[in-house]
Amino acid sequence: MKLFSSPPSPYVRKVKITAALKGLLDRIEVVAADTNPPANAALIEQNPLGKIPVLVLDDGARLFDSRVICEYLDSIGAAGTPRLFPGPGPDRWRMLTRAALADGIADAGVLIVYEKRFRNEDHWNAGWMGRQQGRAGAGLDTF
Numbered sequence: 001m002k003l004f005s006s007p008p009s010p011y012v013r014k015v016k017i018t019a020a021l022k023g024l025l026d027r028i029e030v031v032a033a034d035t036n037p038p039a040n041a042a043l044i045e046q047n048p049l050g051k052i053p054v055l056v057l058d059d060g061a062r063l064f065d066s067r068v069i070c071e072y073l074d075s076i077g078a079a080g081t082p083r084l085f086p087g088p089g090p091d092r093w094r095m096l097t098r099a100a101l102a103d104g105i106a107d108a109g110v111l112i113v114y115e116k117r118f119r120n121e122d123h124w125n126a127g128w129m130g131r132q133q134g135r136a137g138a139g140l141d142t143f
Contacts, residue, residue: 001029001057001058002029002031002056003029003030003031003053003069004033004042004043004046004055004056005030005031005032005052005053006033006034006052009052009053010109011052011053011066011103011106012052012066014066014106015066015069018069018073018074018084019073021077021081021084022073022076022077022078023077023081024076033052033054035050035051035052046062046064047062047064051065055069055072055073066103070084070085070099071085101142101143102139102143105140108132108135108139109132109136112129115129115132
């Protein structure tokens with residue numbers, strides 16, 4: 001399998017942690033991907049949204065969005081590894097809600113980074129960044 005990724009991505013890190021927990025790291029080739037045009041042409045071939053991570057399976061099928069990839073890795077993990085995604089029922093919904101909360105915290109952090117990386121400081125929107133920080137903080141408090 002090939003994992004299109006970028007080291008700073010929290011979503012890629014989530015996939016790599018899942019792969020490690022499931023004993024699959026040795027089956028995954030990590031491919032550096034640029035998410036910025038025009039350097040992202042190879043990434044767009046794998047995911048039309050131009051986003052990472054993307055996991056290309058041995059049969060050529062492509063999975064994208066870290067939630068989908070993590071659940072897939074959980075389903076094929078090595079025998080004896082813990083099940084990360086419970087089956088149907090209340091435990092599954094609690095876990096999926098926690099995963100969504102964690103993704104929301106990561107989303108808020110990424111948006112702050114993008115604001116600072118792609119805008120000049122005199123154009124930063126302090127109120128907007130504060131709302132993102134508040135979301136991240138509220139999410140962490142919930143955990």
